[in-house]
Amino acid sequence: KRQYQRRVHGGVFDTSNCSDLSSHTSTLDTSGITGGDAGVIPPDPLANFEAAEVFAETHTRGAPPHVGIVPSQDLSEVQIVTFDTTKVAGFVNQPGPRLTNGPHALPPLHAPDVASANTYTNTRVTAPGTHDSQSADQHGTSSSVLHEILHHGDDHPSSPDSSAPEVHTYIGHLAAVYGCHFSHDGELMVSASRDKTLKVWEVQTGHVLHTLIGHTGAVLSCVFSPTVDDLMSASDDRTIKRWNARSGKKLCTMKGHDDTVYCVAYNPVGGQEIASASGDKTVKLWHSETGKKLATLRGHTSAVFCVCFNCDGKKIVSASNDKTLRIWDWDKRQELYTYQGHTATVWSCAFSPVDDRILSASMDGSIKLWKRENNGMRVRTFKGHAGPVYHAIFTSDGNHAVSSSADRTLKIWSCTTGQDSACLRGHLNTVYHCTVHQNKLLSCSGDVLKLWDLKKCINIHYEL
Numbered sequence: 001k002r003q004y005q006r007r008v009h010g011g012v013f014d015t016s017n018c019s020d021l022s023s024h025t026s027t028l029d030t031s032g033i034t035g036g037d038a039g040v041i042p043p044d045p046l047a048n049f050e051a052a053e054v055f056a057e058t059h060t061r062g063a064p065p066h067v068g069i070v071p072s073q074d075l076s077e078v079q080i081v082t083f084d085t086t087k088v089a090g091f092v093n094q095p096g097p098r099l100t101n102g103p104h105a106l107p108p109l110h111a112p113d114v115a116s117a118n119t120y121t122n123t124r125v126t127a128p129g130t131h132d133s134q135s136a137d138q139h140g141t142s143s144s145v146l147h148e149i150l151h152h153g154d155d156h157p158s159s160p161d162s163s164a165p166e167v168h169t170y171i172g173h174l175a176a177v178y179g180c181h182f183s184h185d186g187e188l189m190v191s192a193s194r195d196k197t198l199k200v201w202e203v204q205t206g207h208v209l210h211t212l213i214g215h216t217g218a219v220l221s222c223v224f225s226p227t228v229d230d231l232m233s234a235s236d237d238r239t240i241k242r243w244n245a246r247s248g249k250k251l252c253t254m255k256g257h258d259d260t261v262y263c264v265a266y267n268p269v270g271g272q273e274i275a276s277a278s279g280d281k282t283v284k285l286w287h288s289e290t291g292k293k294l295a296t297l298r299g300h301t302s303a304v305f306c307v308c309f310n311c312d313g314k315k316i317v318s319a320s321n322d323k324t325l326r327i328w329d330w331d332k333r334q335e336l337y338t339y340q341g342h343t344a345t346v347w348s349c350a351f352s353p354v355d356d357r358i359l360s361a362s363m364d365g366s367i368k369l370w371k372r373e374n375n376g377m378r379v380r381t382f383k384g385h386a387g388p389v390y391h392a393i394f395t396s397d398g399n400h401a402v403s404s405s406a407d408r409t410l411k412i413w414s415c416t417t418g419q420d421s422a423c424l425r426g427h428l429n430t431v432y433h434c435t436v437h438q439n440k441l442l443s444c445s446g447d448v449l450k451l452w453d454l455k456k457c458i459n460i461h462y463e464l
Helices: 045-059 144-152 455-458
Strands: 005-008 011-014 069-070 079-082 122-128 165-172 177-182 190-194 197-202 208-213 219-224 232-237 239-244 250-255 261-266 273-278 281-285 295-299 306-309 316-322 325-330 334-340 346-350 360-361 366-373 376-383 388-394 400-405 409-414 420-425 433-437 440-445 448-453
Touching: 079 334, 144 250, 177 440, 177 448, 190 219, 190 232, 197 219, 197 232, 232 261, 239 261, 261 420, 281 306, 325 346, 325 360, 360 440, 366 388, 400 433, 400 440, 409 433, 409 455, 420 455, 448 455
Parallel strands: 177 219, 177 433, 219 261, 261 306, 306 346, 346 388, 388 433
Antiparallel strands: 005 011, 069 079, 079 122, 165 448, 177 190, 190 197, 197 208, 219 232, 232 239, 239 250, 261 273, 273 281, 273 306, 281 295, 306 316, 316 325, 325 334, 346 360, 360 366, 360 388, 366 376, 388 400, 400 409, 409 420, 433 440, 440 448
């Protein structure tokens, strides 16, 4: 079995041999700790949630897509559940407490109508530092029943659907995967994870060419150069790093932000410049090869989560926690427009690869398509996700949009009609990011990535 550990305030939440997590609590090395209650670990809801994500991802692979995670309202415990998909379509977002630290802001998701859905509590994970006095019989099923529920049908597998759009699942990271991107030729892909590493993969074989180690915090964004085999990464450690994907060598480190760097983007024309977005409320421009800082763009009033160049490299769009998008002129280094319309944090922004239309994705659960015309701004709103939308991008021809959400799905939308033409299910947890290259769609969630056949997704209406 693969070993997973979650470090919480100096302790370790170990799920390496978990057939039933109900009795697991954290352990703490108190040596070197002085003052206060050294032997007590405060409950860490995020670590608890991630431990459950690990359990679900590792113990339900190959099972039907009806297994999920249901945290309690105060996030002190998490249940791994499976339900009758003939009665429940999926999980929906419900009001409740939220974690608000950047990309870790995960709203509580709950299964609707649990009683009528034949929901089974397979196991419960108690927050580190808390005590669970209930037995497995009181709140869940035994390990043998758990295995039977999760792998129901394993002895009689159904024949594969040759028309199904999911192509491959890539496993390798030890924590949530926050970013992914294809190389310019589509042969390689890179992923960024909370485990502080990046991985470079061969798309066709799934072979990991390199695990890139160097960041001291979660890696939140990664992007390939549009012209060569170099790539950039952005991290919670406030740095940007440039790497060579073929050799795995770190080429340079760029420092200058005063807070988490959430996103990095290449100028598509030449690839000589990059832009970065940070929790310090700024967008910074850099020379990609020398690492020299070129300019700092100020205007946002809160953390900036995403940045992107337009197709000719002359404009930049940024998305912020201040609920706005801002458009910047590359040459003049100044703000051109501010777009307002979202009612919550704007996580993501993207220019069309063929024109100056812009997509934005928000915590308010919507995607917006912005188009500036002679007579004013035209805005189309796409609604359909049952939770916050973390990312939205255009397809390579600019005719469709792809979005990823906390509701564990990806949706594909027609930019002409605003209707969703496909809903892709398969991830067990929040889908943080997605990227496209021609007919390939890549998405990341939990500790896995999934590759989809985009052509099949668009040509056939899927509800998987």
